[in-house]
Amino acid sequence: MPGLLLVGLGLAGCEDIISVEVPDGATYLVVDGWISDQPGPCTVRLSTTAPYFSNQATPRVQGAEVMITDNDGTRDVLKETEPGLYQSATVRGRIGGTYTLSVTVAGQTYTAQTQINRVPTIDSLGVVYREETDDHDAGYYLTYFGRELPGRGDQYRIKVFRNDTLLNNPELDLFFFNDDFLDGKYLNGLELSPGPFRSGDRARVEIHAITADTYGYLVELQRQMRNDGLFANPTENVSTNITAVSRDARPATGWFGGSAVQSKTIYIH
């Protein structure tokens, strides 16, 4: 918006990289865990925060005890398959289930909880060609066809894969919505921003039903990814649902979310 405004005025705004001196912050434990109703292991990544300008990968947290328990009492201890990467063997999400993540690092335990909500099916996907805009390159973009589930309180995140690679440019590709204003409606060609695709590409679209809390987390996350422009929000810490059992534990941040997933694949030609 500001870019266009400036162009409209015949002005040129400008951006440049500057150095910002801020003392390094404390080290938090970072939990990034997701569980879905899809086959295959669910993954929890453990790492820590790092100085903002350190220009290195953030440190992985190894040797933790990671466990997921569902509301039936089924328990799965996750195995560390790569440094900081923990994967489940048996637990699989199911719609209506509640899942508790428990992480024990250096004698301190952290927990988080999530649910898996119902998900609609995708009727079909379409393709439209779009010229270049300020935000997006020219190329083919996907459109979504399918009915939103009647009854309020559904939230969705859409993930788009190009030839099996998740398109996840943090500024442009986070795509999520709720049914506040379109409850039970038919999404008749909702245009998806991740892209573009070229002829010959394979495109897969996943719709993830997410909880209201996860939706709120994504809103906050996206705000921090779009903090440029005339009407930026102040920098704020993104919420977390990871809680330390003990008060004097090292603080933690991150998210544990669950989703039910439907997907569809289309070939671009």
Next chain:
Amino acid sequence: MMTLKKAGRLLVALFLAQAWHPVAAQSKQTVYGYVRDAANGEGMVGASVRLKSQPTGVTTNPYGYFSLTLPPLADTLIISFIGFQSQSLSVAALKPEQAVQIRLVAVARQMNEVTVQANGTPQNIRSLEMGTVRLDLKTLKTLPTLLGEVDLVRSLQLLPGVTSVGEGATGFNVRGGRVDQNLILLDEAPVYNSSHLMGFFSVVNSDAVKDATLIKGGVPAQYGGRLSSVLDVRMKEGNTERFQAAGGVGTLSSRLAIEGPLGKGNSNQQNTSRGSFLVAGRRSYSDLIIGLSGDEQLRRNSIYFYDLSAKVNYRIGAKDRIYGSLYSSKDVFRVDFQGKKVDMEWMNQTGTLRWNHLFSRRLFANLTGVYSAYTYQLGIPQEAQGDISLDLPKGIRGADWTSGIRTYNLKTDFTFYADYHNTLTFGGSFLRYRFDPGALSPTGNDSPVEGITLPAKHSREYALYVDNEQTAGARWAFRYGLRLSGYDYLGPQRVYDYVAVEKGAKRPANEQTFGSGTVIRSFYNLEPRFSLRYIINDESSIKLSYNRMAQYIHLISNTTAASPLDNWTPSTNNIQPELADQFSAGYFRTLNQKRWDVSAEVYYKRVQNVIDYRNGAETRLNPDLEADLLYGRGRSYGLETYVRKAGGRLTGWLSYTLSRTEQQIDGISNNTWYAANHDRRHVGSAVSTYALSKRWSVSATFTYSTGIATTAPNARYEADGGTIVVPINTDNVRNNFRLPAYHRLDLSATWRGWSKPDRRWRSEWVFGLYNVYARRNPFSIYFEQNDGLNTQQTNAVRLAILGSILPSVTYNFHF
């Protein structure tokens, strides 16, 4: 000192004894009448009328009216106004039963400066006003401007105590107040969004303005409803003498204003006409320029604004005059999305009807009816893709979204000139609000959106006030007043309490339904106002003031700079009114035979019930907005210094402000005090105009201010499978980092065209350079991962809205 209660009783007694017993009251001689500008017949606001033997007297009201009850042995009246030649009037020569019509003649440029200043103690020493600036529009027109637009609000920022959060940010901040804490009155109608073009320019067309006064402290009881300041803008009434047109062609917009007399006057009034009119308009043509662009993509966008002002006044008999004014402004902002446009429009509309009536020569009354609305509409096409430009709940496509605030206001103001030493103002006001938080309606056949209208909110605000301005002896003057304000949040409405659940989140509970017109919640506030002036000598005085202000409506905006899509919300069962107490003290003097005005003021302000937002608050189309609000305290204090030189070839001013603005809100920054976002420690400006010759004058302005406070992360972490780097401040503090300082130099040159004595055509060219040394003043700093994809490299990026020098040319004319 008298207690307020005693003062109040005295006022009532004075009023009863004198206003309604005209015989007794008028046994002393009362001089009354109007002070007008000889050039166009406009009533002059704030002109001084006093006896030669006394240091003080009265000032004219917004309609140019004054009344002065003379003590025995009164000899000569002096009528003066800065920039005009003073007049003396022998009391003996006055006809007792007749209104005096005084016409002051403007001093030509570059006249001997002694005549510019009135004889005797200068106005800024004498008056009770402090923290108050009357903007000189003639001066403003010669100063350098952004793209040639003479702009009231931008010019205000050259004065001490007035800042903004950045280049192109909507509104202005006064003494640490937020943008919604300024009461902007356009012919008494409140203006709810003061900005054109997202905030680059203000909505007031300076060609149509007669008088603009900014009150930062010592606010008279007549004003209320906002915490920080009053910007009282009065439109021109129109030339009563002859038809006149003025206009200009600028880099960004063109303007035209026509005015002239209405009706024939009767011969025993010096007024030649019974009324006058004014119509003024302005339109930007950035869209037209874009249309000529070779860039096809650019050409599909369309951005422009216009505003239109119209005013008429007419005298009915000797005691009555009516005024009608209309104002309308609109901004259009269309951004192309594949042939379908995101279409954003926002508009202000105000209308004012006023009736002046003279009950007696000492009791002047005005009745005002006001309508004011701010509405906007955002059209989002079905094809809109990424919603990067539109901070809206996700998934909304193919919809129109509208929102607005509409108010009706009825008020009455009386000025009672009790005696030579007391002028009493009193009156009442009733305001009715309707807030439409948002309505969404589907457009086109494929829209998935269902029509939703968030219920309108209703409220009313009312006030009674009384204020007495009293002089005591040659040195002392006081103004003491009281405003009693009340507020009702009204049905129909379904209301909730918001109870805290975990992690600060709140959920609605205890639903209650109220019928139409039922009072859901009321608030009352007593707002005392007090000012004192002590004249030390002919050249200096000290002043003190205290005021309490209450604010019942709030602009909900959780972005650094306010946006045109922000909503006003009323105080409710959950949102308390904001309250401010301000103390200020000032020293005023003149130097060098009254060529220089110097002042220094200190202030301390504390604010209760400051509003802030929970992390992730959704401020738009959110039925449970109240659950996302946080409340706290604010304080600001500072020193403002100001030196002004009037008259002579070199005119201008220097100002410097040292200040601090802080907030403490539970739930933010570990519940500790932190610098407000718009806190700027040092702010200075230098403004000068030099008359090179009769034709040429040059001006320069320089401004400097400490950068605004912002939050910088001190760490980062990976999220979403390691694809996204998230900034975090592990100390959980707000506004821990300062943007680099803002500074800018602007230059302009004005060339006045040749004029022939027999022709009325006058013209001038104004050439300007904005941001002469092309500084990239930072508007904000944001933090991002490099190229959006590399999670190991992160950057701090400085966004400068203007990074280059901006020339402009404007041609102005009048005839």
